[in-house]
Amino acid sequence: MxxxxxxxxxxxxxxxxxxxxxxxxxxxxxxxxxxxxxxxxxxxxxxxxxxxxxxxxxxxxxxxxxxxxxxxxxxxxxxxxxxxxxxxxxxxxxxxxxxxxxxxxxxxxxxxxxxxxxxxxxxxxxxxxxxxxxxxxxxxxxxxxxxxxxxxxxxxxxxxxxxxxxxxxxxTPLKSNRNSTVGLGSSGSGVTMRSPGATSPFAPKLTSIADSTVVYQKVLLVYGEVGDPLQRPMAGNITIHHDKDGQAFPPTNWPVSDSYFKALVYLSPGWNQIRFDFTTASLSKDGIHSSYMMLNYLPLNNSPPLQLAIIVGRDSPCTYDAVPERREREGNGLDTAIRKYRMAAHLWQAFTAEQMYRHKFGRRCFRFEEEWQTGTLSLRDWEAGNLKNEIKVHVIRSDKTVAEIQDLQLAQQYAPAAKKGDLYPIASDAIKKYFRLRPGQRQYVAAMFLDSHWDPVVGTIRGHAALGGTSDDLQLAIFGSQALQSYPSCIEEVVPALTDCTRTDTRFVANDLNESGSNWEAVNIGIGAHLHEVGHLFGCPHQESGVMLRDYVRLNRTFLVREHYSTRTQSQGLRICRIEDECGWHRLDILRFRHHPCFRTPVDTILSTLDDSIQFYPIGNGKVIFCAPSGISFIEIYPDDGDELCRYWLEYVSTESRNGGMPWNVTLSEANVRSRLPENKRKGKVKLQVFSGSSRSLTIVDFSELLSKSYIVNLPARQSAPTKDEGLTMNTYNRLTKLPQSFETRPGFKGNKLGFSRLDGSKPEQIILDSVNLQTKLLTSIKVYSGYALDGIAFCYEDGHCQLFGKRGGKAGGDEFFFDTRRGETLSGFYLRAGLWIDGLQILTSLGRKSQIYGNAHGGSGHILMPPAGYTIAGVSGSCGQWIDGFQLIITR
Structure with a gap:
């Protein structure tokens, strides 16, 4: 220089x-x-x-x-x-x-x-x-x-x-979430995309998402408008250009109808600058009308994934049903099946994330396991063999042959079939063997039987069952491949697949339940019905509307603005598919998803896994307190009208707090519950289902029963001691003078019982702690008698007296836990392991100390029994046979 x-x-x-x-x-x-x-x-x-x-x-x-x-x-x-x-x-x-x-x-x-x-x-x-x-x-x-x-x-x-x-x-900054321009070149022109100053009135305006939003899935659903739809409805195309001059993903085109558009955006991990170009022949002015948006894709790695699996028979040729033209054009082998199934899963994810956002729970969604392999989300990547992170689809060989899988007796839609549900255990066994599941290792799997086959002679689909649910540590959804030929295999094929009006040729493929008369309707049924089973996998029952009530026949409206002719309704489709016309998840499904571990985001507070149970305590005056360490999420209300669908509920989830803002204790009155019901349903029995933030639920068959006298205990009147004579010990003085009874009386209230009280010789037991009604009694220790289960517990006082609940079995002499009475330490609750009986018990104190878990520390499930604020432990109740098989707290104010 x-x-x-x-x-x-x-x-x-x-x-x-x-x-x-x-x-x-x-x-x-x-x-x-x-x-x-x-x-x-x-x-x-x-x-x-x-x-x-x-x-x-x-x-x-x-x-x-x-x-x-x-x-x-x-x-x-x-x-x-x-x-x-x-x-x-x-x-x-x-x-x-x-x-x-x-x-x-x-x-x-x-x-x-x-x-x-x-x-x-x-x-x-x-x-x-x-x-x-x-x-x-x-x-x-x-x-x-x-x-x-x-x-x-x-x-x-x-x-x-x-x-x-x-x-x-x-x-002057624009009051917009995007930056627009007119007359820019394509993304391949070599010009780095920036946000120019000049704006175009016809630049695409995204109404579904704001600039700089963080999202958690690779394929994002967006929608918006061009110009003013009320003043000048326009038709044309939206071209989406990704950053890095198309290196991340090639441009994709999406139709604009009456100035509205919907599109899928591919995102790479990190920040993505996306350009939306609008082109139309109706504008005399030359140029492209563009808008920009920055989006941050944050992959989720700390939440359990939803696994995708294709199950084939041990002698399967690994092909699926397709018409001859499809077989010749794209094939019907395993590679094509994997690509189509993977794209369907991305549509599930994009749909669900948008639904969560509309319900004000952010863009949370389940994730998939990915692996480094040939990219399939664009035709360019697949044809060029470009390697990318893509969803892993597990191909699992079953022990069953194709003939066994296609047995008519297993076909769910075959009316005379005697074993309609047996495809579920076949899939479950194959998946458990493939993943080598250990106790406590929970897997979420959406599986497809590739060997499903349409039998035109019998008129049914062999090797198909639509089922979903939970079995031990496996949460599984299964479906058939009868509609797979109609699925899109990449993002570029989504619009053609959802607008393909080709009639279903039942010589080769099925018209599932006569709702798949055309290819685009088959896409709805195949992808939507499988998503319905995934809803069951995540714990959703059937609902009064939405995906869980077959509203997925309208799934296409989520991804397209204009709907084509429907053979199902024998009518022309909607000109404009608005939000209210789309399929959606029911609000109760959304509430279940909000705290499901598969939907966890990095900013969520991780709830306690030690105790996911829910306890209740009737407190008189027609009120019940429900308690859950993970918080009370919502309560479903079912009147006694024979309707299995929930139409009334109470929710306690905040849309603003990271942990949902759920209360630990909820006080519910009978009047409040019945006021939620129509006038003609307020009398009679009311069933409640209470859900916690840990996705566990507690069913109350009859809410009125909780308010009955069976849950109320008459406690002895409280006694107080006069001033002690220094020449006598306290115990001697009490025996000589006899403590006077107070006029104050207090009722006690039983909580929900753990254990089934079904052991041979089981008898009810109940004790009221002496320290509750005798102020001179000081609880100093608790002895626990246990072996492989809880045999008994003894409450020991300063004067040497003990109260025994259960039996003195198990370890000789038991195990004794002492309270630090000099520091005012008292009993605050118990942590129990319980199932059919009480497996183990841990003592909790007011100073935060815990004893060891006596008995079987791994039996049953965990439950924390602790009085709500303003109440103390008055005693315990339950039953005992060979060991304790029933346990519940008695609390008092």
Missing amino acids: DSAAGRDCCPAFPRTHSGPPCKYHGYESEDGHSEGYKKAQSVVIVERCAFAGPLLAGSRVICDWRQGQPLSLYALVCAVTLLNPIQISIHTSQAVLKLRRRSKASFRTSDSSAESNGTVPTTKSTSTLNSSYGASTPPSSVQPNGSMTNVTATKSKGDSTAPPLPPRPSV
Whole structure:
């Protein structure tokens, strides 16, 4: 770099002033000499650089010449990757590069002439990346801040003050979530996509998502409008360009109908800058109308995945039903089946994430397991063999032959079949063997039988069953492949598949339940009905509307604006498919998903896994307290009218809190419950199903029974002691004087019982703690008798007296846990392991201490029994046979 006086130090730093240059730059120092820069910093504007190119045009650079070293171009080139404009503070003596963003509106620009009079042309900005306006910008005064304390305004030689610089024209920000332009080239033109200033009234406006949104799935459903649909409805196409000049994903086209559009956007992990171009033949003005959006795709890795599996017979040819034209054009082998099944799963995910967002629970959704393999979401990747992270589809060979799978007795839709549900255990056994599941390792699997076959002679689908549910640690949904030929295999095929009106040829493929008369309707039934079973997998029952009530026959409306002719309804489809016309998840399904582990996001509070149970305590006056350590999510209400579908409920989930804002305790009155029902259903029995934040539920068969006397215990009247005579021990004094009874009486309330009380010789037992009604009694320890189950517990007092619940079995002498009475430690509750009987017990204290788990620490499921706020333990009730097989707390105010 030539630093001779009178010359620019580098082509990247042109002379931008009229005074003599300093040693390294075309700027004067304060005293007219380059030595004046030993403690000062100068400001230069980079216009062009042979190394950096136009990307640094307009950048503001602050250079520190304390060591008399020229600015390194390498440091400038390092800034190319950063957003422009930027401010760079370089201290060459320490080789430190500090970067700080500056507002675009804070820069001052001048004309390109060295003799500029300060007039600023407003046609173009020098700070835009693609600007062709070749102006160099003189230095402006920089206000001192914490990182630059020595920066001073530059002065001309002999002048006492620096000449005033005109401010840069301000730009009024658009009130929009996107930036639009007209007349831009395609993404392959080599121009880096930025947000230009000029706007077009026909640029696509996204109404479903805001700029800079974080999403958690690879394929995102978006929708919006072009122009004003009410004033000038338009038709055309939306072309979606992805960042990196189409390297991430090729452009895709989506139809615009009456100015509305819906589209699927492919996202790469991290930030994605997406460009939406609108083209139409109805506009006389040439050019493309574009808008931009930044989206951040954050893959989820800490939530359990939904696994995809294809099950084939041990002698299967690995083909599926397809018409001859399809077999010739795209094939019907295993590779094509995997691609189609994978695309269907992405549609499940995009649909569900959008539904969660509409219910104000964010864009949460289940995730899939992925692996590095040939990309299939675009035709380009598949044909070129490009490797990408794609959903892993497990191909599982069953022990059964194809003939056994296609047995008519197993066909769900065959009326005389005797074993309609047996395909479920066949799939379950194959999956458990494939994944080698261990106890406690839960898997969520959506499986498809590839060997399903339409039998036109019998008129049924062999090897098909639509079932979903939970079996031990496997939550499974199964379906057949009878509609697979109609599925899209990539994003480019979604619109053609959902608009294909080709009639179903029942010589080769099935018209499932006479609702798949055309190819696009077969897509709805196949993808939608399988999603229905996935809903069962996640714990959803049938609902009064939505996916769980066969509303998936309208699934196409979620992804398209205009609907085609329907053979199912024998009518023309909707001209505009609005939100209210679409299929959706029911609100109760959404509430189940909100706290399901498969739907967990990084910002969610992880709820306790120690106890996912729900307890209840009737407290009199027609009220019941429900308690759950993971929070109460919602309560379903079922009147006694024979309707199995839930139509009335109470919900306690907040849409604003990360953990859902669920209360731990909920007090419910009978009047409140019955007021939720219609007038003609308020009398009679009412069933409740209470759901916790851990997705567990508790069923109350008859709410009125909880309010009956069977849950109320008459406690002995409380007794108080007079002042103790110092000459007697407390126990002796009590026996001599006999404590007077108080007039205060308190009822006790039983909580829900753990255990089934079904052991041989089981008898009910109940004790009221002496320390509750005798103030002079001090509970000092608890003895626990246990072996492989809980045999008994004894409450021991200071005077040596013990109250035994159950038997003294198991370990000889039992195990004793002592309270720290000097610190006022008392019993606050129990943690129990329980199933058919009580397997184990742990003692919880008021100081937060816990005993070990006595008995079987791994038997049954965990339950925390602890009185709600304002109540204390008054005793225990239950039953005992060979060991304790029933246990419940008695609480009092």
